[in-house]
Amino acid sequence: MGIPDYWIKLLKEKKDEEWSMGDMWHTLTNRRYGEPHVAYCESHDQALVGDKTLAFRLMDAEMYWKMAVDQQSLIIDRGMALHKMIRLVTLATGGEGWLNFMGNEFGHPEWIDFPREGNGWSYEYCRRQWSLVDNPSLRFKFLNAFDQAMVRLAQEARLLNNPPxxxxxxxxxxxxxxxxxxxxxxxxxxxxxxxxxxxxxxxxxxxxxxxxxxxxxxxxxxxxxxxxxxxxxxxxxxxxxxxxxxxxxxxxxxxxxxxxxxxxxxxx
Missing domain, CATH: 2.60.40.1180 (Golgi alpha-mannosidase II)
Structure with missing residues (x-):
């Protein structure tokens, strides 16, 4: 949990220009040599009600209104750029395995909330909106294309089978x-x-x-x-x-x- 906790803390507490390269490198690579680790930049907890996915933390409500390919937004531009970079650096440095929660690969904006007494046993958020990534007029398709290329590169290079x-x-x-x-x-x-x-x-x-x-x-x-x-x-x-x-x-x-x-x- 050290890596996803690090990204949450960094995005919440530090301005972009305050990010430390040394701290980032230490957090991403700080593990016992020879002991396999699975890396992930956001956990399932962040996709559940009450917390935010990495994409939503980066872009927040702007995702509801500015994800069309013909719209311009500095918030979306920053969020998409950092979403790709954070996922890539975590996969490449974080361990010998890679974990993704469904929908996070294309920046799903919302949480999952299973039917329970607290939400009136509602199924409204008990789903992933695959239609977002399938819609050619939305930018989610770009994040998905990057994720596919990133994973394919790691597989073909046998990246996670290599030393740290x-x-x-x-x-x-x-x-x-x-x-x-x-x-x-x-x-x-x-x-x-x-x-x-x-x-x-x-x-x-x-x-x-x-x-x-x-x-x-x-x-x-x-x-x-x-x-x-x-x-x-x-x-x-x-x-x-x-x-x-x-x-x-x-x-x-x-x-x-x-x-x-x-x-x-x-x-x-």
Whole structure:
């Protein structure tokens, strides 16, 4: 319960610019080595009446009025960006298994409340609204598409069968977190307003690297500001130069798995 409790506390008590990369890394990776753990960023308790799902905590009532694809909302933009990033970083760092409560993968806005005396034995909230993700005019489909791509990437890379993540850079100044696991490099820019040109990052192997997952991809409800087909080459010191956009995450893989790169990084 440490990880979901951490996300609740962080979102309730800290402004975005106050988030500590060190605290985040410590919470996500603080476990006994060799003892398998199941990671999750929100528990079933958060989907029950009286509490809020991660998506609802991020976007709250705005989800009722501004989730149409043709509507604009800074609250929804922030919430969707962080929803994708929080799920990705939790899956990639939190353990050797991944747990999701039904509907949370596409940001279901409401709770579940089973029939009981306190609600007059009502069935009104005793359901998940699958129609939300099936409606092409709503943004829930984007979160669902991202979740599918994220899980597929983890499966194909056998990510959770690999040793725990190794930090490459925990950058408090720029709010950047980067780590390596299972042949993949994960780079998170948690800043809400700072785009960073030519961010130099040491990687485990020299050569050509390609983006295989970009949270800002348009098919995930992002703005599609990066050309994910562009290769990245290490310099003589084994560093990559990356363009990091605010509230986005990139996953890169060294060339040698071009099939995965095409499937996960180049679909529009």
């Amino acid at each position: 993540p190794f930090p490459l850079n925990i950058d408090e100044t720029n709010h950047v977190m980067a780590f390596h696991r299972g042949g993949l490099v994960f780079v998170f820019n948690w800043s809400g307003d700072r785009a960073i040109m030519d961010y130099m990052l040491p990687v485990p192997q020299k050569g050509e690297w390609r983006v295989v997952l970009d949270t800002d991809n348009a098919r995930f409800g992002g703005f599609g500001r990066q050309d994910v087909s562009m290769p990245h080459f290490t310099d003589g010191d084994g560093n990559l130069s990356l363009y990091l956009l605010p509230r986005t995450a990139l996953v890169l893989k060294r060339v040698g798995s071009a099939v995965m790169a095409r499937r996960l990084g180049r679909e529009d």
